[in-house]
Amino acid sequence: MSFLSPWSLLWLASIPVLVWLWRLVSVRRRVVVPSLVPFEHLVARTPKRRGRLAVNALFWLQLGALAGLAAALAQPILFRPSAKLTLVILDTSASMTANDAFDRARRALLAHLAGKPPTAQVFVVATAPVLPLLPQPTSDALVLTRALEALRPSDLGGNLSTAERIGRALLAAVPDETLIVTDEPRPDPPPSGAVRWVSVGSPRPNVALVGLDAQGPLCRASDARVIATVQNFSGEAMPVAVRAIQGGRRLAEATVQLSPRERRSVSLAIPEGTEGQIELALDAPRDALALDNRAWLDVGRRAALPVVVRARAPEIRSTLAGWLGACQALNWTTDETRAAHPALVITDRADQVTPADAAALVFFPPADRLPVMSHWVVSPDHPVGAYLPSVVAVSATLNLAEVEPGTGVPVVWALVAGREFPVILANEREGRRMVDIRLDPSGSMSSTPLLLAFFNSLRWLMGYRDAQTPGEPLTASGFAPGPVRVHRPDGSTDTVESSGGTVRYEETTLSGRYRFVQGSREQSAAVNFFDPLESNLSERISTWRPLPDAVPMDHPPRPAAHPLASSLTILLLVLLLLEWWWYSTKQLIRVQGSGFRADVVAPIPEPRTPNPHIPVAP
Structure with a gap:
C-alpha cells in the first residue's frame, strides 16, 4: 500500500482533541434529581475540570469518522497482482465469408476464452475495418459472447499487423498474450513471444471477378462493350461462365476454360440501346467465395474522348x-x-x-x-x-x-x-x-x-469504371437538404444528411447496390469487390509482420493499482449517517423516558449550608 498524499495523515493528530472533548463533556453532564440531600458531600467538593473518559458507541463512531477522513485525504493506493491481459486479433476480412470460416473462428475464440480465469481481461480488435469490439478490456464472458454473436465479417481486406499495432495503441500497454484468430496460414518464421496463432482456414478453390471495364466506340460508332477480368485461384482447370444481366434479362454470356492460376479478360457485347446499370454474374463449380462472383456497372452510348x-x-x-x-x-x-x-x-x-x-x-x-x-x-x-x-x-x-x-x-x-x-x-x-x-x-x-x-x-x-470498391465513399446528388435514407446491400438502413444537395456515404463495408432514398427521389450506386489477395483462398498470404521494436518482457508484470479514496469516502458517509441515527435515537429515548421536552432541563438548585446535626459520611 502507498499514499498519494501522505502528509494528510497529520490529521490523525486531531484524535487527542476528540478524546479531550469527550472528557470535558463528561464533567458537564446534568442530572435532574428531586433532592440534593444525599449528595451534599459531593456538592461541597471542588468540581473537576475533567473526568474519566466515558466511551460509548457514539464515541467510536466519531473516532472512526475522524480516522477515515484522514485516510481518505491521504489517498491510499492498494497494489495487487494485475489480472492477465489478452489482446485478441479477430480476422473479419472478406475471405472469412467463405463457407463457415467465420463461424469456426468465433467458436474457436469462445472455446479459448472459456478456459481463462474469471479475472482475466480480454480486448478484441477486428481487422476489417480495424475497430475494437468493446471500448475497454473486459472479463465479463457474457458481454464478450453477445458482442461476438453480433459481429459479422465485412467485404474489406484486412491486415493482422495493422490491427495488432492499433490494438496495442488503444491499450497503451503491452498485453500478456496476443491471440490471432484468422484463416491465414501461420507465418514463417512463426511469431515469437507470447503470440498464439489459431488458424481456421484451409486451401479452397475459387474463381473470381478481379476487374471490370466498359469500353465505348473507337474507330467506328458502336455499342458499349464490357470487359470482365476473371481469374482462377485454384490448382485445377475450371470452366467459367460470365453473364451480363439487366432487370432479370440476360444480355450477353461468354464461357471460357481457365487453366490453373490463369487470369483472362472476357469481352461481352452489350445489345444496342442498352443503358443503365447491368450486373455481371460469374458461375463456376466448387466456388468457395460468393461475394467476388457479382459486379455492377453503368453502361450507355458514350462519345469517344477527343x-x-x-x-x-x-x-x-x-x-x-x-x-x-x-x-x-x-x-x-x-x-x-x-x-x-x-x-x-x-x-x-x-x-x-x-x-x-x-x-x-x-x-x-x-x-x-x-x-x-x-x-x-x-x-x-x-x-x-x-x-x-x-x-x-x-x-x-x-x-x-x-x-x-x-x-x-x-x-x-x-x-x-x-x-x-x-x-x-x-x-x-x-x-x-x-x-x-x-x-x-x-x-x-x-x-x-x-x-x-x-x-x-x-x-x-477511353474506357470507364463507374463503380467503387469497398471502403471508398459513395456520393449522390440531386437531394433536398435534410435526411436521406441509405439502403445497404444486407437489408439494413442508415441515415445521412444532405449538404447542398449532395450526399456522401462512407460506411461502404459491403459490396453490392446501395440505394439513396428521400421521398420520391431515389438513386442507386454500386460497390464492387475486386481484391485478389482475399479471393485467393488456395494460397493465402499471411499479413502478419512482427513489430520492429518489440522487446520480450523478461520481468514480472507491474502490479495493478487500486485507489481506495472513493471507498473510504463512502465509508465515512456511512459512519456519519450511523452517528446521526445514534444521536437521534438517544434523544428520542430520553424524551420518551422523562416525559419532558428535550430542550427543557430542570435547573440545579443552589447548594445549601450543610446542617451540623446531620452526620456526613467521610
Missing part, C-alpha cells in the same frame, strides 16, 4: 498522325486551341500531361534510335494486351533504361539478350488512366503488334 497530340518530335508526330488518321470516327487534333476538353493526350514527354487531361498515353523514345530485335511477352489479363499473342518477335526501337518504381503495371515485356525490360505499362490513379510505351513509334511504325497494342491502349484509356 485526342490531342502533343508530341514535340516531328517524326513521332507524323507517325501518330498516320495511325490516328486510319480511324475515321476518331476525333483527334494537333492544335491545342481547337481541342475539346477534357481530352486524351498523346505525347512524348511526361511533363506535357496536365491535371486537366482525362487520360494520357506517353511514349518514351530512346536516345539511340536503332531498332532492336526482341521477343515480347504479353500479359493476357489486361485489356491492353488483348488479341496479342503470348509471345511474339518484334523489331522496335526500344528504350532499355531503368523504369522508375511505381510507374505502372507492366503489360508487355521485351526479352533482350536474356533480360526482361518493360515495354508497355498501364496505370490508373484517382480515376485517371495512363499508359507508358517505352519505344520510338517512328522507328517501329511497321510493327503489327505495336499497332495492335497502341489501339488497345486507346480503347482502354
